[in-house]
Amino acid sequence: MTYTEIxxxxxxxxxxxxxxxxxxxxxxxxxxxxxxxIIIFFQLVTNGILTGFRIVRYDADAIIGxxxxxKHAPAFIGDGRLVFAPIEDLLxxxxxxxxxxxxxxxxxxxxxxxxxxxxxxVAKVAKLLxxx
Amino acid sequence: xxxxxxxxxxxxxxxxxxxxxxxxxxxxxxxPVRLIATIIPVVVIFTLWDIYAIKSGHWTFDPRFVTxxxxxxxxxxDEIFFFIVIPICAILTxxxxxxxxxxxxxxxxxxxx
Numbered sequence: 001m002t003y004t005e006i007x008x009x010x011x012x013x014x015x016x017x018x019x020x021x022x023x024x025x026x027x028x029x030x031x032x033x034x035x036x037x038i039i040i041f042f043q044l045v046t047n048g049i050l051t052g053f054r055i056v057r058y059d060a061d062a063i064i065g066x067x068x069x070x071k072h073a074p075a076f077i078g079d080g081r082l083v084f085a086p087i088e089d090l091l092x093x094x095x096x097x098x099x100x101x102x103x104x105x106x107x108x109x110x111x112x113x114x115x116x117x118x119x120x121x122v123a124k125v126a127k128l129l130x131x132x
Numbered sequence: 133x134x135x136x137x138x139x140x141x142x143x144x145x146x147x148x149x150x151x152x153x154x155x156x157x158x159x160x161x162x163x164p165v166r167l168i169a170t171i172i173p174v175v176v177i178f179t180l181w182d183i184y185a186i187k188s189g190h191w192t193f194d195p196r197f198v199t200x201x202x203x204x205x206x207x208x209x210d211e212i213f214f215f216i217v218i219p220i221c222a223i224l225t226x227x228x229x230x231x232x233x234x235x236x237x238x239x240x241x242x243x244x245x
Contacts, residue, residue: 003190006181024238031235035226042148042221046141055138055197062190093218096178100219101226103170108239113166115241119231121156129232 003062007091014098022106026098036097043093044083052076052084063088137197138210142217149224158227160220167223175215182207182215 001009018026026032050056057068064087065080075081082090108114120126152158160167183205185191193208201209230237 001188003185006184010181026238029236029238031226031229031233031237034229034233034235035222038225038229039222042145046145049141050138053137053197055141055194057192057194059189059191062185062188092181096174096215096218097222099177100170100174100222103173104166104223104226105237105239107166107169108237109243112169113163114239116159116162117241118158118160118227119156119234121231122154125155125232 003058003086003088003092004064007088007095010095011091014095014102018098018102022102024102024105024109026101026105032098032101035101036094039097040090040093043089044085047085047089047093048083051081051086051089058086134196135199138193138208139199139213142210142213145217145221149221152224152228156228156231158224158231160223160227167220170223171216171219174219175212178215179204179207179212182211 015027018024051058051068052073054068054073058065060067063080065075068074074084076084080087121129153161186206193210198208198210203209203212226237229235
């Protein structure tokens with residue numbers, strides 16, 4: 001299987017885990033999508049470093065775009081890439097993040113260290129948040 | 133030094149998210165059992181994916197920028213750390229929003245399926 005195919009299958013698999021196996025139903029909550037929106041931004045930054053400097057290189061046979069060039073950075077955008085990284089990395093990242101959060105929430109639901117709970121923020125940050 | 137380039141990116145992720153634990157009191161690191169129980173299966177599953185991808189030639193690592201320490205199935209140690217660090221950052225992000233906004237996650241005290 002190619003990276004593209006595994007990526008698509010993994011997204012389907014984690015969504016099934018979320019909806020029907022662990023029944024965490026995170027994809028139906030705004031907190032998940034707000035978290036993912038923040039995470040995807042930082043994913044593009046950090047993954048851009050890893051792929052732009054060619055610390056990790058990809059093979060054309062596995063992805064939609066071409067291979068990571070040997071002499072220069074891959075396309076910033078285009079040729080199946082977004083911020084140097086193959087778009088398949090978005091599928092990989094989504095699966096990694098959703099599976100993690102499914103398990104974290106599932107353990108919490110089952111009473112495994114549900115406490116101490118998150119928040120409230122320290123006073124100064126709380127004030128900052130209120131003023132917005 | 134460049135052998136630590138990949139690891140440096142991951143350390144940057146941990147430093148960058150540390151403020152969430154301190155200032156938003158996410159209390160993720162204060163729930164180590166739950167954190168470890170979450171991360172272990174993620175590391176196992178994604179390492180298996182990594183083994184297959186490396187074996188199939190989907191991706192390779194520039195030997196100048198990784199530690200050179202290999203684990204199971206030629207997976208660089210750097211990758212294993214990736215599968216630990218990124219989940220921690222994801223959980224910190226979720227808990228930071230919960231702290232700031234009180235939005236429901238589904239595991240609140242009093243809820244039980």
